């Protein structure tokens with residue numbers, strides 16, 4: 037999603053950064069024996085933040101959580117080694133290899149603010165939230181709008197449980213999620229290209245759907261920084277950009293949130309962003325996807341294969357641009 041801001045919001049060339057460029061870059065570093073150097077000179081080894089602050093927020097004792105067998109996959113899992121080094125997390129840059137940069141994210145302590153149309157706004161420490169609602173593991177597909185996909189064992193709890201805790205009023209129609217905004221710990225937030233913080237939103241009906249999942253862990257451990265520690269969303273029937281990372285604030289509202297990518301290019305990234313192979317992105321086809329860990333090209337499925345669980349939510353909305 038390499039959007040380069042231009043005057044008048046014109047968008048440049050290809051959105052998807054060609055993966056081979058990144059693979060080549062890593063291969064070259066490796067060949068020169070510089071792989072370790074890159075890590076050693078990353079901000080992780082700097083002195084900006086005390087060691088204690090870098091302790092992950094997640095409590096390892098809570099993982100791995102019991103797998104919920106209702107959520108199965110028709111393909112193999114993406115190995116953690118691949119997934120954890122191929123990420124979209126623009127707060128740390130627009131490349132896929134931001135996992136080193138993401139180590140400057142401080143997730144401990146981490147407070148989550150819940151406000152807007154709720155009985156009473158409150159702030160909850162992530163550490164408390166993590167123990168308040170029982171965790172489970174689910175195997176989910178993930179389809180990025182850039183036409184690559186993966187399969188992930190996420191740990192967390194259904195978004196519906198969080199809604200229950202928040203006690204929204206009857207007037208709430210949407211939930212707006214906001215990521216942190218702190219250029220001192222996220223190199224990518226220093227620039228002027230993007231409008232931080234990253235924002236995403238869902239309807240109350242979507243939030244109530246069983247599939248909508250709050251993620252606190254992956255691969256049987258607390259979330260790694262690059263996955264959006266300590267807490268993110270997973271909405272597997274929608275394009276990946278809807279699955280907002282490192283959530284700081286959850287607001288119940290009657291106004292439809294304008295999300296980060298929608299604000300940058302509403303003709304390319306809409307509010308609904310439901311996966312559909314037949315609705316092309318303005319700059320490329322969505323008919324197929326490249327499976328991250330096998331390199332195979334496979335057909336993309338309507339609602340990313342989750343139509344049975346989610347299609348009914350969109351029956352009355354035929355005039356809306358549901359698939360972009």
Ligand SMILES: Nc1nc2c(c(=O)[nH]1)N[C@H]1C(S)=C(S)[C@@H](COP(=O)(O)O)O[C@H]1N2
Pocket residue numbers: 037122123124125126127179180181215234262263264276277278279280281282
């Ligand atoms: N805060 C934030 N959340 C984000 C993004 C981002 O840049 N910032 N990228 C999105 C996109 S485009 C995708 S595909 C997924 C990637 O998740 P992963 O890196 O864990 O695979 O995160 C989504 N959530």
Ligand SMILES: [Mo]
Pocket residue numbers: 124179180181182275276277
């Ligand atoms: Mo994505």
